Amino acid sequence: MYFDKIYQLQYEVNIKYQYWRNVLTPAQCRAARALIGMSQKELASMANVGAQTLADFERGARVPRINNLNAMQTALEEAGVEFIPENGGGVGVRLRK
Template sequence: MITPAQIRAARALLGLSVDQVSALSGVSAFVIIQVEEESAASLDQSAMLALRASLEKAGIAFIADGDCPPGGMGVRLAERHDIDEGLRPENLNAANDD
């Protein structure tokens, strides 16, 4: 399972606010803050799964302990499918100027 530190790191890598992650995941901002601060007495597993799924969809890859020696658990940016990359430099010309 992912850790609160991984959620904080994933949100930081994506540059998302708590409210934005809340909108993406359907998990309340209050619960996200509790999870990130590790202050929730018992973490709701469905909330953790929703957070993980939404962050993965946004472009995060969660790394489990031992997946990438010599490091431990973590996060990294994965290929993002939901972003319009725009025009590649070789395709820029006067015909596509705005």
């Protein structure tokens, strides 16, 4: 799958440059927004990314640059979302306590 290859490349770059974070997936992004009732427009504004960039990412049309992915994830985390990494049960999202 296209995204698997992109995420693998991003993983390799992140490891090389020591700034690894779990890479946000389109499904996690959609689920996180739904969990806190945030629109695409609101997230794009909070993360300072283009609304079209976010919409394209969530529907799987393209993978944003790593700085934009990090900005979206940070904005969601600041809004109360916790991202669950792959741990044998799959990635996910939940509300932070």
